[in-house]
Amino acid sequence: MAGDQPASPPSKRSVAAVVDRLREQILDRVLMPGEPIRQEEMARRLGISRVPLREALRVLTTEGLLTHRPHQGYFVAQLSVEALRQIHALLEFLETELIRTARWPDDEELAELRTINATMAHAARVGDVAAVNRLNRQLHNRIFALSPQEIYLSEAERFWTLSEPYRLLHVTSTDAAIATEQHEQIIDALAARDRALCLRVLSEHRRETRNGALSMLSRMESGSTPRAVG
CATH class of the missing domain: 1.20.120.530 (GntR ligand-binding domain-like)
Structure with a gap:
């Protein structure tokens, strides 16, 4: 049945757009160092599903703007x-x-x-x-x-x-x-x-x-x- 089909992966363009928006919020200090990224709340705020959000969080982690802690989630990186x-x-x-x-x-x-x-x-x-x-x-x-x-x-x-x-x-x-x-x-x-x-x-x-x-x-x-x- 159609309802049983797995969700299609997000497009590169949609993920890139989320990455850009989150990166801007981090660099503009809308999201503060050490602040946790609550995925459900963030997805609702950005008006997106959690699938492209999760991909964007992984990208920003590789850039060093976020850190990931097992069983805790994603956090804005501390810079000094x-x-x-x-x-x-x-x-x-x-x-x-x-x-x-x-x-x-x-x-x-x-x-x-x-x-x-x-x-x-x-x-x-x-x-x-x-x-x-x-x-x-x-x-x-x-x-x-x-x-x-x-x-x-x-x-x-x-x-x-x-x-x-x-x-x-x-x-x-x-x-x-x-x-x-x-x-x-x-x-x-x-x-x-x-x-x-x-x-x-x-x-x-x-x-x-x-x-x-x-x-x-x-x-x-x-x-x-x-x-x-x-």
Whole structure:
């Protein structure tokens, strides 16, 4: 019978819309750090079923904006300035070593990096925050993977995951055109086989990201967070 058929899975578009709405509420401090997400209440508030909501909660957990506790549910993640500083200090060491030991990319690899960056720029223009964040990480991973230092690479990927919620603060509060321009400078330095320039531009890029996230986080802690852009 038709009533016995299992519910169809939610579309990617419907889940993405819920992710965007919840992400905005978290970054705007409508949902406060440590606050539990009561699924039935949230689904009613958003006017949706619990199926796309559950999928959205899983996505936001992978981004680090939510945490999941067995038998308790989902909670808004706690973010702190000190945690951000520690993560970036470790990333500075790891990323420097990866670039210092990286081989030079060939023409095909350089073209792929430029394509990823151009796709990221387009995603920024249409306001797709999740795609901007995903493509940004993909680009950096491709560059860092040019190094043979597998342990450093694995640790850098781990700390990038830890930094996801802070990186989203930067993505949603700053002009992505600045980041894509810095990416182009890094790719140009790789194409020119200028390691010193590559390290310098990457350091500036990392500092820009850190300072943007620190500024946003400080405003959030003081209760003066501006509305996230998207």
